[in-house]
Amino acid sequence: MNIASVRRPVIPPTPPRAPDNLSFFGRLAVIRQNMIATWGQRAYEEEIIQGRFFLHKSFILNQPEAIRHVLLSNYQNYTRTPAGIRMLRPVLGEGLLLAEGHAWTFQRRTLSPAFTPRATANLVPHMTAVLDETVAKLDAHTNEPVDLREVMQRMTLEIAGRTMFSFGMDRHGPTLRNFVTEYGERLARAHFLDMVLPVSWPTPLDRARARFRKRWVEFVAMLIAERRATGKKDGAPPRDLFDLMDDARDPETGKGFSDEQLVDEVATMILAGHETTATALFWALYLLALDPDTQEEVASETRGEHLDSMADIDRQKFTRAVVDETMRLYPSAFLIARAARDKDNVGGAQVSKGDIIMIAPWLLHRHEKLxxxxxxxxxxxxxxxxxxxxxxxxxxGAGPRVCIGAPFAQAESVLALARLIGTFRVELSDATPVIPYGVVTTQPDHSPLFRITRR
Structure with missing residues (x-):
């Protein structure tokens, strides 16, 4: 894809690329620290790279037509890997992200009406209210060092709480953040046994994950109970995502979610709805701090307007492009790994049952041929x-399993970035390069301090 550039663009820092001849065990050692640092130059140049993963072959796909085949044309032949299931099940349970087969079909059909663009538009007032509060709080910290990553985490968590439950997260936010931090630091890094043992064979970390899950499920169930205690008037329109999800029925069977299923769906939406968006907004702010000219273009697009509707959001074409480019350079899901259920032909490569297919947006989005x-x-x-x-x-993602919350995340990201940059000029106080690392999502290796000033 060729583009014209008037000035020399910013190239943000990245981890050094691994030697192409890095040994298997050397690669395993790096994986626990930073998955995206395990790929060498070949992975950014070649369309399909074949390797081995113990008794099976592995394939890295950078060919769009081959990716289309795996994620769309023959997606039913590919399932999550044992390591992927182990990493996600303790926090997401059997929710939409991990469900397979009929369970996934039921959940997707049932949840879809809650995540249409029209449904998202009804949630914009919740977003704007939180943004107003965030801007007011930041106003008290102009001209001094600010951790904008933490601010984005708190802001998106508050938006997630209000759009999901219509109540703030002042009381529960710290506990939820502690759950996320605990899991990310202690349990989300794949161990060697996580990758080689079947899911039915517990690893030492699986036992710790099971204990975590018990506490996590109790916490989410408590949030649901608190929300239900506020009640809903008969015939009243849905006021938040919980109403939409609680009222949702499969259009074919008329069946809704059980309490256990609702816990997993709520957990999926809260975590996916705040952590990934917070990280994307952090990276966008970091890039705009590195590129003041582009930052000024974002600020000029808002023209100082108070955006409060989907129509306003849709008019922010350049800000949307900044969000899109941020997610190209720092995709939240840096790796999509699948295991083949049966033999297949992918881009001319012969795939056998059990072979591992890796589609890495981190690589794909930086591929030199694309x-x-x-x-x-x-x-x-x-x-x-x-x-x-x-x-x-x-x-x-793409295909039938594309993220159901994409319209919500895109609207929230564009709205937040337009409002923040339209209000404040953002600069870095810390000159240390921020290096992305991949564990579950694409995270910064540290939280730099920013300096903000009123426009």
Whole structure:
């Protein structure tokens, strides 16, 4: 995809690429620290790379047509890997993200009406209210060092709480953040046994994850009970996502969610709805601090207006391009790993049952055959008439299992970035390069301090 650039674009820092001849056990050692640092230059140049993973073959796919085949044309032949299930099940249970087969079909059909663009539009007032409060709090900290990553985490958690339950997260936010931090630091890093043993064989970490899950489920159930205690008037329109999810019925069977299923769906939406968006907004603010000219373009697009509707959000074309480019450079889901249920032919490669397919948005979004200046921050590439191939850009996945909350996340991200940059000028106080690392999502290796000033 060719784009024109008037000035030299910013190239944000990245971890050094691994030697192409890195040994299997050397790669395993790096995986626990930073998965995206395990790939060498070949992975950014070649379309399909074949390797071995113990008794099976492994394939890295950077060919859009091959990716289309795995995620769309023959998606039923590919399931999550044991390591992927182990990493996600303790926090997401059997919710939409992990469900398979009939369970997934039921959940997807039942939840879809709650995540349409129209339903998202009804939740925008919750977002704008939290943004108003966030701007007011930041006003008290202008011209002094601010941890904007923490601010984004608190803000998106508050938005998640209000859009899900219509109540704030002042009391429960710290506990939820502690759960997320505990899991990310202690239990979300794959161990060697997590990758080689079947899911039915517990690893030492699985026992710790099971204890975590028991506490986590009790916490989410408590949030649901608190929300239900507020009640809902008969015939009243839904006021939040919980109403939509609690009232949801499968259009074919008329069946709704059990209490146990609702816990997993709520957990999935809260975690996916705040952690990934907070991280994307952090990276966008970091990039705009590195690129003041682009930051000024975002600020000028809002023209100082108070955005409070989907129509307002849709008008922010350049800000949306900044969000899109941010998710290209820092995709939340840096790796999609699948195991083949049966033999297949993918892009000319012969895949056997049990082989591992890796589709890495981190690699795909920086591939030298698919993008012009792939490591550079150039938002205007997303305003070109030449759109990227649908299966070369996967910030929310693709195919039947594409992220159901994508319209919500995109609206929230554009609204928040437009409002924050329209109000404040953002600069870095800390000159230390921020290096992305991949554990569950693409995270910064540290939280730099920013300095903000009123426009």
């Amino acid at each position: 993008w012009d200046q792939p490591d550079a921050f150039i938002p205007k590439r997303f305003m070109s008439k030449e759109a990227p191939d649908r299966f070369a850009y996967l910030p929310f």
